[in-house]
Amino acid sequence: MTHQSFPPPPINPFERLHVYDGLMMNSKRWLLAHEYHRRRQNVHYQSLNQPGIVWGLGVRLIDPPAEAPAQFRDRRWVEIQPGIGIDVEGNLIIVDAAIDRKFRIATPAPLTGSLTVYLVVSYVDPYNPERQENSELLREWIRFDERTDPPEHNQVELCRIELQPGIVKLEKPSDVLFPNGNQLDFRYRMQAKARPEAVVKVAQMKQNEADYDNGRKKLSNKIEENLSYLIQSAAALYPSLQGETEIGKVSLQTPRSVTYYDLLYLADSQVVAFEEEEVETVRSYLRTGGIVLIDSPSYNEDFADIIINDIIKDELEIDLENWQEIKREHPLRSQPFLFGALPHIEGQQIELWSGCGVILVRGALSSAWGLDEEYLRDRNEIRTAQELGINILHFAWRRRQITQLMQ
Incomplete structure (x- = not known):
């Protein structure tokens, strides 16, 4: 997983206690005064950072x-190791050795x-106005859960397990980077870190189900794979820009x-078959x-002419500039990487x-974002x-x- 998009803080004004002689x-006013500072801290964290694990929180x-009980004495048990995490609102998740972590x-x-x-x-907020506590201190608590849907924004993933049919017997993976069924999978844990400057969202057009033969299905899957490789590379080559993990499929x-979505990928075969509603x-x-x-x-000249003249120019009423006509300061040439000539x-x-807003690329650019079949590129x-x-x-x-x- 390259990036998961987390929501920005809600746009709600702050109100604080009016203090006067x-x-x-x-207790109500005391809580109001402290809640103001706590909320400011949470909004500050959520504005600049993203949630995840700070340290520890392993699973064994x-x-x-x-x-x-006898019916639960099976090989489904794990223990969470002590550690620290932070949720999307900036609440600290402290798991210490003193609590029951089984x-x-x-x-x-x-x-x-x-x-x-x-x-x-x-994270679990310990304050409950309906329950009176005699102790002067309230511990901020945590909660472990399992779910079959991806974690919600206020939850931090510790691990995942791909259950298989039959009796479940959890195992350590023999290869931690490529776990099998019923084995602990730690590959998708997120570390707490700074929020990227930008998160770009990419989609590709769904194929018409009636025309979705094996050949087109393989091509669509390959396109999705190459787009995923591109988004994965952005995190390493230009960390300020990251992409959402999932490539959208839209009609x-x-x-x-x-x-x-910020970018819609279209294959040339889809464009030449546009209907008026799609245009x-x-x-x-x-x-x-x-x-x-x-x-x-x-590199079919006739195909490119159909797209440029019949679709883009006539239908969309857009005049395209070729690479040599694009300005030197245009972002395609200069941000974040500088390009004079286009690559071979x-x-x-x-x-x-x-x-x-339309970019037409002719050549094997998208296929070079990923691995070729023979690993020769x-x-x-x-x-x-x-x-x-x-x-x-x-x-x-x-x-x-x-x-x-x-x-």
């Missing part, structure tokens, strides 16, 4: 505890296929499904500041046109293709951001 202090397999994975095994179970921890028949969806999407990336991996991939130079070729791809992602995010500021 003669003010009588009671254990034998059933002696006090467990936990049994109770989710039933699936009858067929597999079922992913997430082991999570969350241009439902315009609302597209508006969430209108693209027009509307471009007005929101989105970027449409049209990928034409072949598989022995041929990439061609690129851009205008009014040169590392420098992959890196150069990824850097140009990151420029496209950055341009998509920046254009969308500025456009949204005016709406």
